[in-house]
Amino acid sequence: MDNGKISGHQLMILTMLFTMGSSILVVPSGLAGTVQQDAWLPVVVGIVVTLALSWFYLYIGSLYPDRTLVEIIEKLFGRWVGAPITLLFIVVAFCVGSGSCLYYLGDFMTTQIMPETPIQYFHLLYILLLIQGTRLGLETLARSAEILFPFFLLLVIAFIIFVSPQIETDRLQPMLEAEFKPILQSTLSYVSFSGFPLIFMLMLTPACTDRGKRLQKKFLLGNLIGGLLILITTILCVLVLGVDATSRSMYPNYALARKINLFNFINRIEVIMAIIWFVSLFFKIVVYFYAGVLAMAQLLRIENYRVLTFPFGMMLYVLSLMVYPDSSFMRHWDSTIWVPLIATFGLVFPLLFVAVAIGKKFLTR
Amino acid sequence: MKRTFLLVLTMLLVVLMITGCWNRRELNELSIVGAIGIDKEPGADQYMFSVQVINQGVISSKGGGEGIGQASVTTFEMETSSMFEGMRRLTTVSPRKLYLAHMRMLILSEEVAKEGVGPILDLFSRDHEYRPDFYVIVTKDTKAGDVLKQFTQIEKVPANKLFSSLEMSEKHWAPTVAVRLDEVEASLVSLGKQPVLTGVMVRGDERAGESEKALQRLEPPAYVVYTGIGVFRGDKLVGWLNEEESKGYNYIADNVKSTVGPLACPQKGEVILEMIRSSSNVQAKFQNGKPQIQIKIKAEGNVGEVLCDVDLQDPKTIEKLERNGEQRIKQIIQRAVDKAQHQYRSDIFGFGEVIHREDAKYWKKIQGEWDEVFPHVPVVVDVDLQIRRTGTKVNSYLTEMRKAREKAKEQK
Amino acid sequence: MAAFTVLAAALAVAWIEVPSLRKRKRRKELWVFAFFLCVATGLNVLKALDVEIPNLFQPINAVYKPVSDLIEGMLK
Amino acid sequence: MRFRKSKEPQKHKHATDHRSQHEHEQVPVTQTQVTPGLQDRIEETAKLLGGSTDLGIRTFRLGPAGELLIGVLFLDGLVDQARVQDVQETLSLQAEKEGFAKQALKEQAVIEWAQNAITVGDVKRATDLQAAAQSLVSGETVILFDGCQELLSVTTSAPEHRAVSEPVTQTVIRGPQEAFTETLRVNTSLVRRKIKDPNLWMETKQIGKVTKTDVAIMYINGLVKESVLQELHARMDRIQIDGILESGYIEELIREQRYAVFPTVNNTERPDVVAAALLEGRVAVFIDGTPFVLLMPTVFIQFFQAAEDYYHLSDFGVLRLLRLTSFFLALLAPSLYIAITTFHQEMLPTSLLISLAAQREGIPFPAFAEALMMEITFELLREAGIRMPRAVGTAISIVGALVLGQAAVQAGLVSPAMVIIVSITAINSFVFPNYAISIATRVLRFPLMLLAATFGIFGIIVGMLALLFHLTSIRSFGVPYLTPFSPFVWGDQKDALVRWPREVRVGQKGGKAE
Known part of the structure; x- marks a missing residue:
């Protein structure tokens, strides 16, 4: 593979962006809908669960270091049993993952910013960018993420500072009113956005120059930062917008950004703040896309995944327009079908991998 | 690499060429809307949708020139059954598409408010073009359209006048409350809080105020003023608080930034106090399972104007004035609470939410019948007023006058 | 019209990829590329011609609906 | 001294001689053999240069009795006449002093004698007339000896050159005021x-x-x-x-x-x-x-490091941030203007929006076309300003100022705000210490404007991301272009965005000098 190497720091940033990705746009709304002012609680629990999951995924990765998820599957199940499993993973990463995230972007743009522009042109433009990025390789992507990171943080911090004058602490009270089941449900929903998809990061981790504990540290740290940013924005949404407005907003974060008004001077800058979501969403899509394309290349045993980028990009165009017929379907699907679907790939299959790996070890002994 | 480069470039160009520009609006194709007014005749099933459009050329033409003779704003009216339809139907009148992101005020007429604002507000939060930073107000004894049509002095755009006047009066005078759309929505949804909106009315000769000749007169024939707060129950306007009660409301809602109020002197006459700071703390206490609302106000003020003979050098006087002031604020608040509890039976103060925060379990039980419970919840008000300074002078000349006279008498 | 645009795009993509692959004699990659390009072009043409393409989410729905209902039942 | 001007083709004239066969693939001239007769060889050499008239030839005899006939060849203008004179004089002086014995006139001995005798410049020996021609065009003087195959070439070159003067394109206020020349x-x-x-x-x-x-x-x-x-x-x-x-x-x-x-x-x-x-x-x-x-x-950041950053106190190094800002402004100012005024008007404060809208009242072109027009006009003016003779240059700038600033606005073709934007872009694109980077901003400005005109801020973001990917992927001799930032090198940060004070920099490992 001529994808180059990425440093631990870069992996951390990619993990962070991947964790935040689409979640930061959608999660607060759903959470406020189910557990009202306690929306922060599932995020906290979710972060812990996600960290545990990441540790677990890295453990799978460490079974065969230097191997990507696809190669691990092949090692464990052999070529013929492994292939269908890999195919399923590709379908989820490529069709469902990047397709749906791309739709989020289009939906966000067409509801909030430019409603008269047909959604497909946003997709097309982003896909071109996606293809450029993927063709230039993981190293380029990771380094770009590294460069963007300070700007990104700066924007996020500015965002937090700018909305904080409008905080009304009352809005978080009464605390811990929510019951157990809704909390569990919303934790699950959080993990399904930010936790389970991390399994696809296993396609990237072998390219990292760090190994073992260092890799683990960076990966978990990236995860944690991403999670914390989601936590902060969720809390801010509730504190500033209130539960009701948060849950009724399609994109509460954007509604939050619209509230920014500092000294009657720094205001109306939500479009600038939207850069946060453009960037994190882009990296989420590109990781999915890269994982899908690379997995396909490894499955078919071709040396250079780049030949696949254009055809896959074209397919993604159709898929992204097809996956969700409308935005209410999107919301419904995400809260119902998506959860068990991604849980299968983020939990059931990994458990199976570990079981098989242990079994194999046992047998060979 | 070369091929990719070329291809991406050409594709980009092709995409951009064929896409055209759907969302593009040139600046000179915009009609910037300053304010929207909504009226309804009693019993009619159509709304009257009025917009105030800013006449850009006139506003920004420096030193007159071509702008002379044109009004700085134009008002269009359209009958409609829904807001969105009205907005779009207005294109049959307006030469350009209305641009709403810079809207400052949404004015609802009293009739509309009495019938319920529910069917009106949704568009303004759903459409992406509206921003959440405009204020919602209700007219009193006049039509929203007429408010929009009044020429305003000094500030060329009436919508801006309304906007800044509301902000200023909230900051320095207190009996108005600047409510944004999302706050209205939040209290519409909330079980434990009812919405309020500031009232606006036209004083003077409305018709004369609609003529641009009004601008040329030293004394405007009519002007737009804010008066009191309109109380809602659900989405319907049920009544008004007068100026003092409105102030009381704002004390509870922690909206008082600065205000001015008279307080009785130890003897006769008044001292006018400038309130410089006030913070309120509303809590619910439970006694025998029954909720009780405790309102604690901490206020600081300066003596602003002395209209009586009082010795301000005496710390005891200040103390006395403080007690009087506390009494007065308490009275104002009590009156506001009384009116809300007994006359309008509408929990505009959000006591329900306070109880919810304090005891969520109890709230779950009663939230359904909160409207019936609310009038009977006892409210305890506790005011702590501190008078800090007395302005740039010590004693009033009134006091000195008396002292001088007394001295003269003694010398006699 | 839209369909032709798709075909033109596909041709352009082939123009980028194929010569270098042929020069480097990557037969396998060439085949894989051709296959996926055909699939992608096919999909795009169908989309351009407004043919109903079975949504991938339907089968996923079919599989996961019971599971999802189960979870929902448990959490309600 | 005369020689034939040969019009006949020179090719294969002396193909029979193989002694000095030598591959000359570049210039299509025949190989030449060295024939003992001096006159022939001089003519041969002249022919190699196509009988160019700037070839100077002198023949004279050396020695007390004029025993040795030599020819001196040089290209007029390339050589320093005084030095050629020197060569001649030393040779004749030596010859006068020593005289020539019979055996001293033997081939080897003469060359060695002459080589030792000449005290001017660098003396090389050659046997090939082709090499002699090459030496001539390099400004050397070629000396041929009668009866010798070998010849000498002496560096006597003194081409016209400019004196070291002040830099024209990269000036500083404080710092050395010398620039390279053409030599x-x-x-x-x-x-x-x-x-x-x-x-x-x-x-x-x-x-x-x-x-x-x-x-x-x-x-x-x-x-x-x-x-x-x-x-x-x-x-x-x-x-x-x-x-x-x-x-x-x-x-x-x-x-x-x-x-x-x-x-x-x-x-x-x-x-x-x-x-x-x-x-x-x-x-x-x-x-x-x-x-x-x-x-x-x-690497990228070097284009923002002016020489002067190091000559002034370190506080001055902060100006780099200013230059970076300029880079983005030069790149983005028109696109941001287009994006905000045609897509995101809500970002403008109301009063500004009203005044901009009033300015645009009656302007027939969309903002994008307006910007494109003005930018192209500006590029044209800039181009004209460089190419024109200095005297006409002022005329151009007057016309430019009038056309851009005054007439276009008064004619209602462009809005005053657009003139401001174009001026901002122009000023910013002149900020960089190195002209090379401003070419990049000029080229990239137009696609970004196009993106902004179709997708607003979103288009700009996509464009900038694409640009970022491009920048991170390119390398200069194996060094990633965005080096101190990505891959992130902590030590190099001291001289990246800001030049830190020297004590801090020297404290770095390796004590990297500047």
């Missing part, structure tokens, strides 16, 4: 004078099949990265071109990315900048005939 040797000596270290090494190559331009590669042994040097040599050897007239030829031929808009090779006309670069372990390439010296490897 390679002068240029290298300027640097040598700054770095007096035997480790300052130099290699010379001749590039260009026809022009045979001297190209010198200079570096400090020990500081330079071997891989960069090797790569540079490999790339230079690969160059197949007839002529090198400016450093730009080489720059284009040795860079990694053919299609990168951003310069991956820096150029400068300032000796101090070259010296600083050498001390940083970079390689400098001097090309004869141009005052611009190439520096490599080059």
Whole structure:
């Protein structure tokens, strides 16, 4: 593979962006809908669960270091049993993952910013960018993420500072009113956005120059930062917008950004703040896309995944327009079908991998 | 690499060429809307949708020139059954598409408010073009359209006048409350809080105020003023608080930034106090399972104007004035609470939410019948007023006058 | 019209990829590329011609609906 | 002294002689053998130069009795006449003094004698007339001896050259006020004078099949990265071109990315900048005939580091941030204006929106077309300003100011705000210490404007992301273009966005000099 190497720091940033990705746009709304002012609680629990999951995924990765998820599957199940499993993973990463995230972007743009522009042109433009990025390789992507990171943080911090004058602490009270089941449900929903998809990061981790504990540290740290940013924005949404407005907003974060008004001077800058979501969403899509394309290349045993980028990009165009017929379907699907679907790939299959790996070890002994 | 480069470039160009520009609006194709007014005749099933459009050329033409003779704003009216339809139907009148992101005020007429604002507000939060930073107000004894049509002095755009006047009066005078759309929505949804909106009315000769000749007169024939707060129950306007009660409301809602109020002197006459700071703390206490609302106000003020003979050098006087002031604020608040509890039976103060925060379990039980419970919840008000300074002078000349006279008498 | 645009795009993509692959004699990659390009072009043409393409989410729905209902039942 | 002007083709005239057969693939001239007769050989040499009229020929006899007949050839204008005179005089003086014995007139002995006798310049021996011709065009004087096959060439070159003067394109207020000239040797000596270290090494190559331009590669042994040097040599050897007239030829031929808009090779006309670069372990390439010296490897941030940053107090180094801001403004100002005024009007404060809208009242073009028009006009003016003779230049600027600033606005073709935007762009694009980077902003500005006109801010973001990917993917001699930032090198941050005070910098490991 001529994808180059990425440093631990870069992996951390990619993990962070991947964790935040689409979640930061959608999660607060759903959470406020189910557990009202306690929306922060599932995020906290979710972060812990996600960290545990990441540790677990890295453990799978460490079974065969230097191997990507696809190669691990092949090692464990052999070529013929492994292939269908890999195919399923590709379908989820490529069709469902990047397709749906791309739709989020289009939906966000067409509801909030430019409603008269047909959604497909946003997709097309982003896909071109996606293809450029993927063709230039993981190293380029990771380094770009590294460069963007300070700007990104700066924007996020500015965002937090700018909305904080409008905080009304009352809005978080009464605390811990929510019951157990809704909390569990919303934790699950959080993990399904930010936790389970991390399994696809296993396609990237072998390219990292760090190994073992260092890799683990960076990966978990990236995860944690991403999670914390989601936590902060969720809390801010509730504190500033209130539960009701948060849950009724399609994109509460954007509604939050619209509230920014500092000294009657720094205001109306939500479009600038939207850069946060453009960037994190882009990296989420590109990781999915890269994982899908690379997995396909490894499955078919071709040396250079780049030949696949254009055809896959074209397919993604159709898929992204097809996956969700409308935005209410999107919301419904995400809260119902998506959860068990991604849980299968983020939990059931990994458990199976570990079981098989242990079994194999046992047998060979 | 070369091929990719070329291809991406050409594709980009092709995409951009064929896409055209759907969302593009040139600046000179915009009609910037300053304010929207909504009226309804009693019993009619159509709304009257009025917009105030800013006449850009006139506003920004420096030193007159071509702008002379044109009004700085134009008002269009359209009958409609829904807001969105009205907005779009207005294109049959307006030469350009209305641009709403810079809207400052949404004015609802009293009739509309009495019938319920529910069917009106949704568009303004759903459409992406509206921003959440405009204020919602209700007219009193006049039509929203007429408010929009009044020429305003000094500030060329009436919508801006309304906007800044509301902000200023909230900051320095207190009996108005600047409510944004999302706050209205939040209290519409909330079980434990009812919405309020500031009232606006036209004083003077409305018709004369609609003529641009009004601008040329030293004394405007009519002007737009804010008066009191309109109380809602659900989405319907049920009544008004007068100026003092409105102030009381704002004390509870922690909206008082600065205000001015008279307080009785130890003897006769008044001292006018400038309130410089006030913070309120509303809590619910439970006694025998029954909720009780405790309102604690901490206020600081300066003596602003002395209209009586009082010795301000005496710390005891200040103390006395403080007690009087506390009494007065308490009275104002009590009156506001009384009116809300007994006359309008509408929990505009959000006591329900306070109880919810304090005891969520109890709230779950009663939230359904909160409207019936609310009038009977006892409210305890506790005011702590501190008078800090007395302005740039010590004693009033009134006091000195008396002292001088007394001295003269003694010398006699 | 839209369909032709798709075909033109596909041709352009082939123009980028194929010569270098042929020069480097990557037969396998060439085949894989051709296959996926055909699939992608096919999909795009169908989309351009407004043919109903079975949504991938339907089968996923079919599989996961019971599971999802189960979870929902448990959490309600 | 006369010789035939030969019109007949020279090819294969002396094909029978194989002694000095030598491959000359580049210039289509025949090989020449050396025939003993002096006159013939002089004519032969003249023929090789096509009988060019600037060839000066002198024949005279040496020795007390005029025993030895010699011919002196040189190209008029390329040589220093005084030095040629010197050569002649020393030879005749020596000959007068010593006289010639019979055996001293034997071939070997004469050449050796003459070589020792000449005290001027660098003396080379050759047997080939072809080489003699080559020596002549390089400004050397060729001395032929009657009866000898060998000949001598003496460096007597003194071509016309400009004196070292002030830099024209990269000026500073404080700092050395000297710039390179068109002469390679002068240029290298300027640097040598700054770095007096035997480790300052130099290699010379001749590039260009026809022009045979001297190209010198200079570096400090020990500081330079071997891989960069090797790569540079490999790339230079690969160059197949007839002529090198400016450093730009080489720059284009040795860079990694053919299609990168951003310069991956820096150029400068300032000796101090070259010296600083050498001390940083970079390689400098001097090309004869141009005052611009190439520096490599080059990274993005270097284009924002002015020489002056290091000459003023370190507080001055903060200006780099200003230049970076300028870079973005020069790149984005028109696109941001387009995006905000046609897509995101809500971002403008109400009063500004009203005034902008009023300005645009009656303007017939969409903002994008307006911006495009004005930007192109500006580029034209800039181009005209450079090309025009200085006297006409002022006229151009007056016309430009009137057309851009006044008439267009009054005629209602463009809005005043657009004029401001274009001016901002223009000012910002003149800020960079190095002209090369401003070309990138000029080229990229237009696609970004297009993106902004179709997708607003979103389009700009996508464009900037694409640009970022491009920037992170390009390299200069193996060094990633965005180096101190990605891959992130903590130590280099002290001289990246801001120049830190020297104590801090020297405290770094390795004590990197500047």
